[in-house]
Every structure is written in structure tokens, then in C-alpha cells.
Amino acid sequence: xxxxxxxxxxxxxxxxxxxxxxxxxxxxxxxxxxxxxxxxxxxxxxxxxxxxxxxxxxxxxxxxxxxxxxxxxxxxxxxxxxxxxxxxxxxxxxxxxxxxxxxxxxxxxxxxxxxxxxxxxxxxxxxxxxxxxxxxxxxxxxxxxxxxxxxxxxxxxxxxxxxxxxxxxxxxxxxxxxxxxxxxxxxxxxxxxxxxxxxxxxxxxxxxxxxxxxxxxxxxxxxxxxxxxxxxxxxxxxxxxxxxxxxxxxxxxxxxxxxxxxxxxxxxxxxxxxxxxxxxxxxxxxxxxxxxxxxxxxxxxxxxxxxxxxxxxxxxxxxxxxxxxxxxxxxxxxxxxxxxxxxxxxxxxxxxxxxxx
Amino acid sequence: xxxxxxxxxxxxxxxxxxxxxxxxxxxxxxxxxxxxxxxxxxxxxxxxxxxxxxxxxxxxxxxxxxxxxxxxxxxxxxxxxxxxxxxxxxxxxxxxxxxxxxxxxxxxxxxxxxxxxxxxxxxxxxxxxxxxxxxxxxxxxxxxxxxxxxxxxxxxxxxxxxxxxxxxxxxxxxxxxxxxxxxxxxxxxxxxxxxxxxxxxxxxxxxxxxxxxxxxxxxxxxxxxxxxxxxxxxxxxxxxxxxxxxxxxxxxxxxxxxxxxxxxxxxxxxxxxxxxxxxxxxxxxxxxxxxxxxxxxxxxxxxxxxxxxxxxxxxxxxxxxxxxxxxxxxxxxxxxxxxxxxxxxxxxxxxxxxxxxxxxxxxxxxxxxxxxxxxxxxxxxxxxxxxxxxxxxxxxxxxxxxxxxxxxxxxxxxxxxxxxxxxxxxxxxxxxxxxxxxxxxxxxxxxxxxxxxxxxxxxxxxxxxxxxxxxxxxxxxxxxxxxxxxxxxxxxxxxxxxxxxxxxxxxxxxxxxxxxxxxxxxxxxxxxxxxxxxx
Numbered sequence: 054x055x056x057x058x059x060x061x062x063x064x065x066x067x068x069x070x071x072x073x074x075x076x077x078x079x080x081x082x083x084x085x086x087x088x089x090x091x092x093x094x095x096x097x098x099x100x101x102x103x104x105x106x107x108x109x110x111x112x113x114x115x116x117x118x119x120x121x122x123x124x125x126x127x128x129x130x131x132x133x134x135x136x137x138x139x140x141x142x143x144x145x146x147x148x149x150x151x152x153x154x155x156x157x158x159x160x161x162x163x164x165x166x167x168x169x170x171x172x173x174x175x176x177x178x179x180x181x182x183x184x185x186x187x188x189x190x191x192x193x194x195x196x197x198x199x200x201x202x203x204x205x206x207x208x209x210x211x212x213x214x215x216x217x218x219x220x221x222x223x224x225x226x227x228x229x230x231x232x233x234x235x236x237x238x239x240x241x242x243x244x245x246x247x248x249x250x251x252x253x254x255x256x257x258x259x260x261x262x263x264x265x266x267x268x269x270x271x272x273x274x275x276x277x278x279x280x281x282x283x284x285x286x287x288x289x290x291x292x293x294x295x296x297x298x299x300x301x302x303x304x305x306x307x308x309x310x311x312x313x314x315x316x317x318x319x320x321x322x323x324x325x326x327x328x329x330x331x332x333x334x335x336x337x338x339x340x341x342x343x344x345x346x347x348x349x350x351x352x353x354x355x356x357x358x359x360x361x362x363x364x365x366x367x368x369x370x371x372x373x374x375x376x377x378x379x380x381x382x383x384x385x386x387x388x389x390x391x392x393x394x395x396x397x398x399x400x401x402x403x404x405x406x407x408x409x410x
Numbered sequence: 411x412x413x414x415x416x417x418x419x420x421x422x423x424x425x426x427x428x429x430x431x432x433x434x435x436x437x438x439x440x441x442x443x444x445x446x447x448x449x450x451x452x453x454x455x456x457x458x459x460x461x462x463x464x465x466x467x468x469x470x471x472x473x474x475x476x477x478x479x480x481x482x483x484x485x486x487x488x489x490x491x492x493x494x495x496x497x498x499x500x501x502x503x504x505x506x507x508x509x510x511x512x513x514x515x516x517x518x519x520x521x522x523x524x525x526x527x528x529x530x531x532x533x534x535x536x537x538x539x540x541x542x543x544x545x546x547x548x549x550x551x552x553x554x555x556x557x558x559x560x561x562x563x564x565x566x567x568x569x570x571x572x573x574x575x576x577x578x579x580x581x582x583x584x585x586x587x588x589x590x591x592x593x594x595x596x597x598x599x600x601x602x603x604x605x606x607x608x609x610x611x612x613x614x615x616x617x618x619x620x621x622x623x624x625x626x627x628x629x630x631x632x633x634x635x636x637x638x639x640x641x642x643x644x645x646x647x648x649x650x651x652x653x654x655x656x657x658x659x660x661x662x663x664x665x666x667x668x669x670x671x672x673x674x675x676x677x678x679x680x681x682x683x684x685x686x687x688x689x690x691x692x693x694x695x696x697x698x699x700x701x702x703x704x705x706x707x708x709x710x711x712x713x714x715x716x717x718x719x720x721x722x723x724x725x726x727x728x729x730x731x732x733x734x735x736x737x738x739x740x741x742x743x744x745x746x747x748x749x750x751x752x753x754x755x756x757x758x759x760x761x762x763x764x765x766x767x768x769x770x771x772x773x774x775x776x777x778x779x780x781x782x783x784x785x786x787x788x789x790x791x792x793x794x795x796x797x798x799x800x801x802x803x804x805x806x807x808x809x810x811x812x813x814x815x816x817x818x819x820x821x822x823x824x825x826x827x828x829x830x831x832x833x834x835x836x837x838x839x840x841x842x843x844x845x846x847x848x849x850x851x852x853x854x855x856x857x858x859x860x861x862x863x864x865x866x867x868x869x870x871x872x873x874x875x876x877x878x879x880x881x882x883x884x885x886x887x888x889x890x891x892x893x894x895x896x897x898x899x900x901x902x903x904x905x906x907x908x909x910x911x912x913x914x915x916x917x918x919x920x921x922x923x924x925x926x927x928x929x930x931x932x933x934x935x936x937x938x939x940x941x942x943x944x945x
Contacts (some may be wrong), residue, residue: 107747113687130740134679134747151731153739155748156676181731184678185669185746200730202817204673205874206716222730225716228676229658237682248641249892251660256634256888268881277707300672302717325726328718378902405721 070122075100079108086113086343088282091120096129096146097245098168103130103149110136125168128179133161139189148178148193154188157382164194164373176373180217183210187228192369196291205285205304211249213370213378216293218319225304227282248275284329290370298331306331307400308361312379317342331403332359334396347406351398358396363389424485425503426456431509434469439553444546445517446533447477447510453527454480456607457502459517462526465868465874465882466512471660478519478815479507479544499605519875540810551795559729561795564868564878574838576931577940579913586914586926593807597911599903602918604646604849605754610682612754613848615644617870617918618893618902621645621830621853622668622687622758623784624650626711627791627868629876630657630719632669632860635891639856646684646754648851651725652712666754670732671699673726683755686745690729692784695793696760696800699725703792706871706882738776756780760833761808768814774821780852783808785831789880792869801918803935805831806845810939812924813846844907846923860886 070084074095083282086092092113096106104323106129110121119140123132130156138158144167153161161183162177176194178201183191193201193395196214243251285304290311297318298306310317310333314333317335325345332355339348351359362368367386374382389396428449430837433440449460457721464476473479484492485501492500497920503618520528539546545598555561575820589596605611617898620640625633627650637658647665653675654665662682667675670689680686691697702723704713712719732741757778759769790798802808809829816822829847833839834855842850854862860900868878876885915921929940 056890104743104747110887129749131744134744135750151744154744155677155680184731187675187676187678203730204677205677206678219730223673223726225673226712226718227718228678228714231713232676232678235656235659235679237659237662237679240663243642243660248664249638249662252634252638252641252658253889255657255660256631259630260884263884268884272709277712279709279713280718282713300724302723325724327721327723 055189061398068362073103073109073113075105077109078107079112082109082112083116083158086118087116089116089118090128091122093122093124095124096126098127098146098170101129101197103128103132103307107131107134107136110142114140116316117386125166125169125173133159144176146174146176147195148182150179151181151184152182153183153188153191156183159186159188160209161188161192161334162192162194165375176376177214183208186376187327194370194373199294202285203286204289207283208285210285210287211290211366211369212288213290213374215291216297218294219299219304220289220293221298221301221304222300223285223302224285224287224294224304224329227284229278231278231281235247239261258303279362286362288366290378292317293319296321296324298323298326298329300325301327301331303328305329305358307359308333308335309363309366311385311386313379313381322346323405326405328405330355333403334400334402337403342403345406346403349402350403352398355400355402356394356397359400360393363396414889420502421484424489426504427452427506428429428454428502429481429505429507431507435513439550441535441539442533443511443513444536444550445510445513445515446531447513448529448531449506449508450527450529451523454506455525455527456506457524458506459522459524461506463518463522464513464875465518465879465895466516466870467866468870468872469512476872477508477510477513479836481505481507485490491802505589514867516867517860517863521861521940545797548651562792562796562869563787564791564793564866574834574841575860576842576933576936577927577929578927579841579844579909579929581912589911589916591907591911597907597909597915598911599907599910599918602848605783606826607779610754610779612646612753613644615638615647616899616903617849617906618833618844618899619645619828619849619851619906620648620856621851622648622650623791623853624652625655625714626652626706626880627878628831629873629878629880629886630655631883631886631888631892632658632857632877634658634888634906635860635886635895636856638888638892638896639895639899640664643899644890648687648837652711654669666756668758670725671727671729672715672723674717675934676716676870680748681750681753683749683753685756686749686754687758687782688729688741688745688778689758691758691760692790693882695797698797701725701792703869705870706880707756708882733866735772735776736758740779741852742777754779756782756828758782758784759860760784761802761805766808766811769817770812770825770827771815771821774816774825775817778825780826780828780848781812783847785809789866802831804933805833806831806841807935807939809845809847810925818924836902837909838873839902840906840909841927842920842923843921844923844925844927846925848918848922855898856895860891860899868942878905 070091072093075097098400102376104365114136121142123144126144128149130149132148133156133205134154143158144163163177167173178193178197180198181200183202190209193212197212198217201216201220206225207228223393288307290309308317320375321343428451436781445741458480461480466476467473478752483503540549557735582694591597599617600615602614602617604614620636623865642666649665649667651668651670666685668687704720704722706749709719785808786802826848828849829842830851833850835854839850855878860877871879873879876882911923929936
């Protein structure tokens, strides 16, 4: 194992990083990673199991590692799930099913790579990536399959390529700050009596407030907290399939349609959506809209938002793409640089309408 | 009223009258409400407590009062009406108006009346109608449909009481010597584990659980009372699909979250919770996702569920994150990774007849720690009446199917079974354990100590007891409510332990799956399962 520890890792300072692989025993991970800010884990294409990778990352995170570089990833499941944020995970290769689910305050990037056997692997990701997650940022360098960013309460999601069915399913409206303020350490060793006391103390505070100002006024105190939330933003570079943002509850979806294809989204777009908005560049027939959603007009705020998103998308994926895609993206960006207003004007906005049922 | 009397000392009280209001409309179907409210004028002390207590006004929500309304009429000397800004020398007439169209028989007014002057009874105009087949329920439901009303209700519409008197336990002195749970170590049910994996199992002190009910369907106070009781009783608290309030953070390590098809909640700091239940079905709404009506989705609920306020919110019908049995394993791996080690992951399913065996075996193989089976008779806060009429199978029957299937596959020792639905009393709860459930869960029974009288108006958000209505939640004292639940559950436990000892059992493990009872009733399914042949 000492050989592994001494292997210089790619792209980082040798003194600060360490490379782990499938033969590294789990018990040694903490010792090898302690005191380092970054580790590199070589998944060895099919050599490492997703669960093992997950445990290895958790052990390293427990030892204080803040940056992970995963090499030769090929379909390993649950990458990053349960790894405490804030941290950064760079994935070279293909993330497997249910990866980045439930992550919180984590930055995840995937990049295309060439495996040791010479096979080129796109920076894609499989099914249900980032479900129920609150990532700081998630940038997928390739395409994703079904259920990308489904149930996500907050976060920023970008996909360079295309998406499968039901991307952004029931995406939420943002995590309120109140959940970030809870200090769980004070409840660690609480006895039954202590727990009851803490619960009742909190209730007394609430009750006193309700008594003083009345229940309706008390509810209004939450209004500001509700408005302060940051809803999730899901950006696709190319196109998505059916049921995009189905049952969305306040999130924002953007499809840039870099390849300028007709109908860059499938059928049943935003079906059952009750809040939020979707921006799609290109033509969408009204028959493709889901139940009770309508086309809306772009506001100035929307235009500003879209400009920021296009620029950020370019900054994120520029020079990490395939040649043909890079060409198309450059084409779009050249146009954007000259006539930004027109490019933004090509977006359709889809918002919830009135449910007559 | 009092203000007017204080400021204008010359006002004199003329008379007091109890007025039964005229119907709003006449014609087809206008036969009043299903309940008749009468106030005894000899007993009434005109305190107007009933006016304040009644919250039910669904026929006209603009009305500020419920069934009762206190009215003061100003009269001159010749008993003619004066405007409300009465002149000096006026007489007063106090009226207690009763509009019993909206009465749902919750009996809040009866319980709060200081002189016991109120009687709520069935209205004969409503009940004495139709034929045994096309009875009042059929007639009035179809009339409501013809008027374009929303057909939503709470709890079961066509529930029949389970025929628990037809179950007889086998306490034979010769074959299995009876024991005394008070004087020897017998019938002890306080040492059980939820989950069978030696590293993940959770110590539980009572085999009766509180079922999943959402924050939002229950008021803050009702929820808090139930959490306090569960903490005190040493059992996990099952949150509903609506996540939990951050004020309950001290108790999170006792709480199991539920991931419904709506996936509501922020889903942060999951390692602080005891576990997650995946909700694959609800007995009350088979194959349906939940629907949160806009008025209930207030600012606070929107904040907790991470949705936008004051909009109707629908949940998808299926769990899209896993479409097949093969995908369950992956989902569990993902949940376990999020929760951390030593945490529980469970599945909530409802009792279907055709393939319950295959489903529980698949769930057990996938690696769930516990499976909650919801049988027929389980309630709900709001569902379409048609869904409620599609009642599930008897909980004991599906428990037998599930337990036997797991035993046959050699999986019984890898998963805990929880049964829910119509466990009305300790005897039925023990019967549930003997059928093969490790634990039984009851929902409505935990609301009865908080005041629930089964008036089936949960879906209106107007619960006068403050259980399912958030604005009136303060009518519940969480500490007292918790104490009542704890007392009730301790009494259940004593009853169950007495029966268990009488059957010769020693511990919880002895009881589970020992079918020492027989069924002698008319239900063919139950007779087939428990009435004949060796067990």
C-alpha cells in the first residue's frame, strides 16, 4: 500500500495529494488521507465497486479531505452520496445510477476521459443523478439519462448534452435558511426528559408568539423566509425527452438547444407543474405542453437571468467538450456576443396555467 | 354585545331565545344536515361557548361562525327592531341561532358546554330515507355529485367494524400453561427490535407504533403531542410525507422520515434522523399520489415542504425513482449512503391480494429493514370517496400471507413486519403480532386522546378539536395530549401482556407468528386462513 500512497497524482501537487485505488483497504483510507486537502481515487474502470468507492470517499472526507478527483470512473453507483459538504468532486468518466443523490453543498463536475485501455469515455451520467440533492453546483460534461435532478429542493444543475425522460421531476422551490441554522451537536446526548424539555421549550416560544400576534400574522412571518429561498436551476445544453420538469414546484429549467434542432423537448413538458418556469430556446408546438401549462412572455428579469445562465454555461463547459459540440457552442456564443438580445429573445417561457379540471 | 351593555347602561335585557335557522334553500336534496343539534333552553346559561367552539362552516365559508351564532337584537319599547347602533332606552334580545346544516357530529360543543345543554343526534330527515340498498349514503352522495360538489372525504366511507369478537384465543391450561405477567417474567412485550440486522436494529419498548401522518395534515400541536408520546414510550416516531418542522429538531434522532411520491422536504442533514420509509402505497388511496389543497398550503407548510405557498400541489402517482424490483436495491444503497451506518430503511406498501407474497419477498431480498403493510380499514385525512370505497383486505389476512411467504423463502429473520389498519384495541393488536407482524401501527387511535371523535372532516381543515386544523391547533395542550397518549398506550401494553402471558408466551419473539387463535366468523377469507386446518 505504501506504493500507492507514493504514486504522484495527476494535476495536483504531489505533497498535497494521494492516490487510492481498488486495492486500498478501507481501514487505511483515513490514515492515508489525513492532513491532505485533496485525494485522487483511481476507480480502475471496472475494478472498484460503487459502494466501496462511496465508503472510501466518506472515510477520506472524515479525515478532512475537501477535493476528490475520481479517475477512470465507469458506471460506479452512488458516487458522492452521503459525503458531507462542502467539498468538490471531479469525476473523469461515466457516473453510475443514483450518483450524487442526497448530496448537500457539494460541487460535482464530470469530464470525458480516455481509459487506460485506450477507450474514450464521455463525461456522461446514468439514471437518477442528483435526485433529492442540494448541490452547490453540478456540471455534467456529457449527457444524462432519466430523472436527472428529480426531487431536488435546491441547487444549480448544468448538463452540456441532453437529458432523458422526467428530468427535473418535482424539483422544489429552495431550501429555507432555517434548516441550515440547526445546531445538532446540542442534541447529541439528550436523554428522554431532556428531549421533551427542549421540544416543549421551542413550543412555548412558538405559542407565545402566536398568542401575541395571532395565527394569520404568525404565518405571514414566514413569508420573508419563503421568498428568500433560492430555487433550483436546471440547465441543459442540447435537448431533453418527455415529461421535462413534471410536477415542478417552483424550480427553473433552461434548455439552450445549442444544436438548433426543432422541438428540443419531448412531450408532456411541465405536466402537473404548479410553480416555477421553463425556458426553451427554439420552437415548441403547443401540443407538446403538459396539462395546465401555458406559454408566457419573457420579462426583463428573465432576459437578464438567461444571459447570465448562457455565459455561465459557456464558462463551465468551454474546452471540455467534443470538437463538434465545441464548434456549435462557439457558433452560438459568437452570435450571443454580437446580438445577445436576439438570442435571448428566441426563448419560449412555459409557466403554470389555470387547472380547469 | 357586552361592550354595548357596559357603555350604555340604560340598555335592558328583554328576552333570550334559541332560534333554529331556516334552511338556506329548499328543493331537491335540501333535507338539512345529517345531524340535528338541539339546545335545552332550561339548561343554557348563555355563555356562548358553543359559538366560539364550533368551527364548521363549509356550506358558507364567508360566515364567521360555525353551527352556532350569537346575535343581539335591539328593540324599542314596542318590541320593534332598532339598528345595531341602538339609541338609549333600548331593549335587548339575545338569540342563539343554530344552523345545523354543517354539523358533523364532532361533539366539541357538547364536550365544552358547561351545563350539558346541547344534544347532537342523527337527523331523521336524513336517515329515514331510501331503501336498504339505495340508502341515505347513496342518495346524498349522488345528489352531491349532481350539484357539482367535490367528492372528497376523510377516513373510510363504507367501513364495517372488523369482527374481532369472532376471534378466539387458545388459552388452554393443559396444552400451554398460562402464566402471570405481573408476578413472573411472562408476556413481556417491552423488549423488541425494529429491523433484524444486528448492527442496524433499533431497540423499541412497545410493539405498538404511531402511524405515518403528515405535518400539515396534523396541526403543529397534535404532531408535537404525538412526538412527545413516542419519545416517552421509547419507540420511533414515523413522520408523514410532509417532512418535519425544524422546531422538532431535538427529537429528530427518534424520527423516521417518509419519502412519498411528492418527495417533500429539504432533505438536508439526513444523518440526524433514525431512518427513511419509502412510501410505495397508501391503503386509503391505492395507486394515487397525495393532493395538498391550496388553502392548507400556507407559508409555513410551503417553507417546510420546499414548495410555493397557496397552490394546489399534486404528487405523482408512482415512485418514479424505481420502476422495478431490480431497482429497489440501488435505491436502498443510495438511501443507506445518505443516512449513514446503523440507520433504518423501510418500505410502506398496501395490501394487494394478487401478489403480496411476491412483493414482500422482493422487498426483503432488496434489503429493507422493515416493511409496513397497510390493510383495509386504514384511514386517511383526505381522499376521493371512490378511492375510499376501494377498501383493502383485512390486515390480519395479508399479514398471514406476508409472514408465510417470508418464512417459506427463509427471509423472515432479515426483515421486520409492521401491520397497520383497524387495530382498534389491545386484543386486535396482540392478534396482529400472533399473525406474524413484529409490530402493529395505529393512527386514529392516537388522535382519540387528543379529542378526535371521528367526525370525518379532516379534509376541510376545520377540525374543532385542533387536530387537523392548524389555526385551532392551540386547543390542544401538547404536554397533556402526550400524557394521555402515553397512558392509553401503557394501558394497551398491559392488556396485551396479560393476554400474552395467558397464552404462555414469555417475550415479544414468542408472540410473533404464533397463531394461537381461531376465527369463527362469517368472513370466508378469514375462515379459510384462520378458521380451519393446522396453522
